[in-house]
């Protein structure tokens with residue numbers, strides 16, 4: 001039995017990992033091949049462990065800056081990330097965010113104002129903290145109180161995140177408080193994002209408790225004991241970066257004789273009778289009993305176009321936003337203000353090109369040597385163009401433009417006027433899927449189409465969750481589908 005997995009990001013690597021645990025498909029040995037077009041594994045997970053010459057080698061972290069180009073942590077409350085790390089022997093290496101300086105700020109008319117205490121499931125629940133906050137006007141605060149009074153609305157079908165939060169808490173609270181937090185996750189436009197596909201629990205709170213704040217408080221009270229025991233922090237990451245997960249997965253796959261091929265782009269999948277033909281860009285091809293596409297949805301659409309144009313066009317209809325991160329290191333005494341928190345988010349209405357700024361060396365103190373700070377500026381959101389791909393190599397125009405933009409952001413908001421001692425720019429084209437209104441229907445159409453193709457499955461961030469734990473889970477679910485399909489076929493043929 002041959003299983004081919006296309007795409008060596010966290011979803012494809014996880015699918016390969018769960019396939020090795022099967023060891024046989026329906027009592028037949030399984031030969032697993034993982035193909036990746038890039039020259040490295042990990043996809044959006046990319047950790048640069050950079051050493052700056054000036055830093056004394058024995059300072060904290062052995063003088064290293066640990067720079068994440070893509071994700072920097074994963075959510076502990078979704079079980080699949082922690083579970084995989086434990087199986088890979090990384091359980092003890094997971095640590096949370098700094099519990100001592102937890103402030104998060106919101107940029108508001110060029111000032112940094114603290115996010116009010118008491119946010120539960122992203123919903124403000126501490127009335128006193130809201131009353132004191134300067135992020136929302138008195139009128140806006142009064143409007144937020146309507147959440148306790150307004151009955152649940154009978155909505156037929158889905159609605160946008162922006163519409164939903166605005167009708168419960170008011171537009172001002174949405175724009176100044178909730179939108180910047182949520183768009184930090186999807187780099188999306190809240191007025192286009194589907195509530196059902198992004199934050200379905202918010203609608204559940206409305207229906208069940210008649211109020212977001214009341215519901216969030218009750219759920220927090222019920223789960224308090226469990227959450228504190230179960231996890232040290234809501235967000236976790238291995239000590240020297242998320243690449244540790246990728247490295248451990250690759251080691252496991254090598255030890256289990258998975259055929260690992262980098263620099264191998266797939267150009268097309270064909271279906272002949274019950275078998276799939278995997279065509280590569282170098283014009284070679286091979287047969288496989290089952291195929292998992294762990295590529296972005298638009299890429300999967302291109303690969304499947306020749307045997308199911310309709311499925312291909314549904315896949316390609318999922319939009320993706322491009323983003324970039326710029327990490328900059330400074331000597332602490334070049335920074336005029338204390339970095340006393342995890343950083344700040346920037347509401348869309350502020351009109352800035354940056355989306356958020358993480359104070360990495362406060363959030364994870366060991367990620368910069370003593371006396372240095374590491375800051376990461378997140379650029380790009382749905383509807384905003386990044387510099388064109390031309391000139392994106394090191395020192396290329398596109399990267400310089402982003403570096404300038406990040407330095408300008410830090411000058412305006414933090415007053416940093418000196419050049420960084422070290423910088424890294426990572427550009428991610430079409431990286432963040434947008435689960436816009438209509439996404440649940442897209443998923444249904446994909447599921448129905450896949451039922452016609454035994455042994456074929458999709459995995460990755462394009463469908464049912466963008467975070468790392470969701471992508472890991474999608475790899476596991478894809479393996480379950482192909483195993484189920486192949487068992488059914490072998491039951492019919494034997």
Ligand SMILES: Cc1cc2nc3c(=O)[nH]c(=O)nc-3n(C[C@H](O)[C@H](O)[C@H](O)COP(=O)(O)OP(=O)(O)OC[C@H]3O[C@@H](n4cnc5c(N)ncnc54)[C@H](O)[C@@H]3O)c2cc1C
Pocket residue numbers: 006007008009010011012035036037038042043044045069070071072073074075264265266267294295296299323324325428431432459460461462466467468469471
């Ligand atoms: C800047 C940024 C910050 C983020 N922050 C967080 C965070 O803090 N926490 C979190 O949980 N999530 C975060 N995310 C989201 C998360 O990182 C991604 O959703 C996840 O890593 C996607 O994994 P994936 O395997 O689905 O896709 P990818 O990582 O995109 O992997 C797909 C792979 O397929 C390969 N491929 C494409 N076409 C072909 C082909 N034809 N042939 C062969 N290979 C092909 C690609 O080269 C790529 O390696 C962030 C994302 C970005 C971009």
